[in-house]
Amino acid sequence: MNESQAFPRVAVVGAGAVGGYFGGVMARAGASVVMIGRQAFVDAVTAKGLFLDTVQFQETVRVEASTELSAVRGAEIVLFCVKTTDTADTARELVPFLAPNAVVVSLQNGVDNAERIRAASGLDAVGAVVYVAAAVKAPGHIQHFGRGDLVIGPETERTEQLAAQFARCGVPCRVSNNIEGELWVKFIANCALNPVSAIGQAKYGRIADSPDAVKLLEMVGDEVLAVARAAGIVMPGVEDRAAALAISMKIATQMREQFSSTGQDLNRGKRTEIDSLNGHILRRGAELGVPTPANHALYTLVKLLEGQK
Amino acid sequence: MNESQAFPRVAVVGAGAVGGYFGGVMARAGASVVMIGRQAFVDAVTAKGLFLDTVQFQETVRVEASTELSAVRGAEIVLFCVKTTDTADTARELVPFLAPNAVVVSLQNGVDNAERIRAASGLDAVGAVVYVAAAVKAPGHIQHFGRGDLVIGPETERTEQLAAQFARCGVPCRVSNNIEGELWVKFIANCALNPVSAIGQAKYGRIADSPDAVKLLEMVGDEVLAVARAAGIVMPGVEDRAAALAISMKIATQMREQFSSTGQDLNRGKRTEIDSLNGHILRRGAELGVPTPANHALYTLVKLLEGQK
Numbered sequence: 001m002n003e004s005q006a007f008p009r010v011a012v013v014g015a016g017a018v019g020g021y022f023g024g025v026m027a028r029a030g031a032s033v034v035m036i037g038r039q040a041f042v043d044a045v046t047a048k049g050l051f052l053d054t055v056q057f058q059e060t061v062r063v064e065a066s067t068e069l070s071a072v073r074g075a076e077i078v079l080f081c082v083k084t085t086d087t088a089d090t091a092r093e094l095v096p097f098l099a100p101n102a103v104v105v106s107l108q109n110g111v112d113n114a115e116r117i118r119a120a121s122g123l124d125a126v127g128a129v130v131y132v133a134a135a136v137k138a139p140g141h142i143q144h145f146g147r148g149d150l151v152i153g154p155e156t157e158r159t160e161q162l163a164a165q166f167a168r169c170g171v172p173c174r175v176s177n178n179i180e181g182e183l184w185v186k187f188i189a190n191c192a193l194n195p196v197s198a199i200g201q202a203k204y205g206r207i208a209d210s211p212d213a214v215k216l217l218e219m220v221g222d223e224v225l226a227v228a229r230a231a232g233i234v235m236p237g238v239e240d241r242a243a244a245l246a247i248s249m250k251i252a253t254q255m256r257e258q259f260s261s262t263g264q265d266l267n268r269g270k271r272t273e274i275d276s277l278n279g280h281i282l283r284r285g286a287e288l289g290v291p292t293p294a295n296h297a298l299y300t301l302v303k304l305l306e307g308q309k
Numbered sequence: 310m311n312e313s314q315a316f317p318r319v320a321v322v323g324a325g326a327v328g329g330y331f332g333g334v335m336a337r338a339g340a341s342v343v344m345i346g347r348q349a350f351v352d353a354v355t356a357k358g359l360f361l362d363t364v365q366f367q368e369t370v371r372v373e374a375s376t377e378l379s380a381v382r383g384a385e386i387v388l389f390c391v392k393t394t395d396t397a398d399t400a401r402e403l404v405p406f407l408a409p410n411a412v413v414v415s416l417q418n419g420v421d422n423a424e425r426i427r428a429a430s431g432l433d434a435v436g437a438v439v440y441v442a443a444a445v446k447a448p449g450h451i452q453h454f455g456r457g458d459l460v461i462g463p464e465t466e467r468t469e470q471l472a473a474q475f476a477r478c479g480v481p482c483r484v485s486n487n488i489e490g491e492l493w494v495k496f497i498a499n500c501a502l503n504p505v506s507a508i509g510q511a512k513y514g515r516i517a518d519s520p521d522a523v524k525l526l527e528m529v530g531d532e533v534l535a536v537a538r539a540a541g542i543v544m545p546g547v548e549d550r551a552a553a554l555a556i557s558m559k560i561a562t563q564m565r566e567q568f569s570s571t572g573q574d575l576n577r578g579k580r581t582e583i584d585s586l587n588g589h590i591l592r593r594g595a596e597l598g599v600p601t602p603a604n605h606a607l608y609t610l611v612k613l614l615e616g617q618k
Contacts, residue, residue: 196609196610196613199508199610199613199614200609200610200613200614200617201613201614201617202613202616202617206613206616207613210609210612210613210616212605212608212609212612213609213612213613215605215609216605216606216609216610219602219605219606293528293602293603293606294602294603294606296521296524296525296528297525297528297602297603297606297607298606299521300505300509300519300521300522300524300525301505301508301509301525301610303519303521303522304505304508304509304510304511304515304516304519304522305508305509305510307511307515307519308509308510308511
């Protein structure tokens with residue numbers, strides 16, 4: 001049995017909805033999985049296991065759980081799921097515990113996580129486009145609403161092997177030679193829906209129903225498209241502004257009850273990931289000479305709300 | 310004694326901070342003043358008079374007060390201070406109670422109030438640029454922080470007479486032949502600071518301290534300036550974008566503790582005046598073919614927050 005056929009040792013760093021779902025599915029398939037999370041999560045999982053309440057099955061799976069990052073020791077695949085505000089610090093802290101053959105797969109929002117992980121730690125890092133709708137219903141209880149697949153890339157021996165390992169563990173994973181373009185497709189919707197939902201305190205359905213808000217999504221998408229083009233990034237299936245808007249509208253209409261993670265962060269008084277979303281568009285736009293007024297407005301308003309006293 | 314030398318009969322419709330201050334000052338000078346306001350205001354003023362806590366004096370003045378619009382009967386000058394959302398309805402309701410010689414002076418936010426009053430009611434209406442910093446500290450207690458002067462126009466016999474009446478009642482009032490331009494100067498700051506403060510839950514000082522937020526004020530000012538130019542409106546002293554930004558920055562730095570009326574409305578779950586502020590820019594911009602993305606973003610987000618469940 002070669003490496004891609006064996007069950008890999010998996011560590012989930014940041015066991016929220018995304019990490020809990022993918023790590024849980026891999027544990028169910030037979031992988032040895034350890035999850036790093038908060039005390040309440042560790043207590044729940046230690047006592048009762050991790051409950052996966054998915055659209056295909058309901059099942060409690062056994063995973064190790066720890067609040068200590070050192071518990072990742074020995075992992076071959078690290079599912080890196082921390083907030084993007086913690087990317088660099090967490091990547092650096094991982095270094096002493098990982099073997100040279102370990103690969104860190106970023107399942108985070110944004111388009112520059114793998115690069116930031118590599119820059120901060122020197123670890124081997126792969127960016128993944130994550131397609132899953134899931135939530136933490138209670139500590140140790142993952143609710144899954146749909147999908148659950150990944151895109152990684154570019155095509156290398158390493159990523160092909162990784163995709164095979166994911167597949168063996170029940171996680172459909174496609175390898176793309178245009179992973180940057182694939183990340184940017186999802187990024188359009190994140191840059192549009194996350195801040196508008198957060199600032200407007202609006203679920204996606206209310207955004208989709210407002211012609212003014214749809215126009216705002218379109219303005220944001222136009223700017224993301226212009227920045228991507230100037231950066232030489234080709235987004236598969238997104239040739240024009242109508243296609244860019246369609247990306248956001250599909251998500252908004254399919255997930256009408258969703259309130260963005262940025263909004264959840266703001267309402268909990270937590271720092272948001274806006275620097276990795278619209279903040280990235282502002283930085284790239286400035287470098288490339290592309291105006292980004294709508295993204296600037298949204299970025300600035302989220303920052304003001306973060307600093308609210 | 311001709312009409313401009315006599316003390317006029319004055320009615321204040323919508324006795325908040327602005328109406329309370331100007332009506333109070335006129336009553337103190339000797340004018341007969343009736344104020345239409347809410348029950349708590351009427352009760353306080355009937356029991357104890359109107360307390361003017363100004364930077365020049367502290368004094369209790371006698372004014373009539375009523376919750377009934379019919380109490381305006383006989384007024385020669387109506388200080389029209391309702392929220393712009395109530396402009397048309399209130400103007401129509403005033404008609405049966407006013408003599409043909411009565412003039413309605415709009416002391417409201419926005420640039421199209423006199424026009425809207427005339428269109429809704431056929432009453433004689435004059436738009437005023439209001440320069441005053443005041444607040445309602447408690448029902449019947451007006452706190453004044455600075456200024457307290459008006460600009461009206463255009464120069465006609467009627468407005469000259471009106472300005473003389475204001476002056477006689479202790480309210481400095483200039484007559485301008487470019488009243489629209491004067492209204493738009495103040496409008497720049499309203500379109501920039503009102504929604505940014507409201508959406509960002511930020512006092513003006515925090516906006517002034519954020520380079521990103523200042524850039525957003527500038528973007529809004531640029532668009533207001535472009536719409537004004539396309540509409541043939543000349544704003545005195547505002548030749549370029551730097552001058553437009555300076556209008557907002559002067560207010561933001563002088564009134565650091567101010568939280569916008571739009572923000573106060575949102576936080577009380579009330580409808581805002583955004584349709585008369587950035588909404589006006591969107592409508593004029595669309596008519597004139599001037600893009601207004603920053604104003605659109607702010608308008609849309611305030612509307613989403615108004616509709617918040």
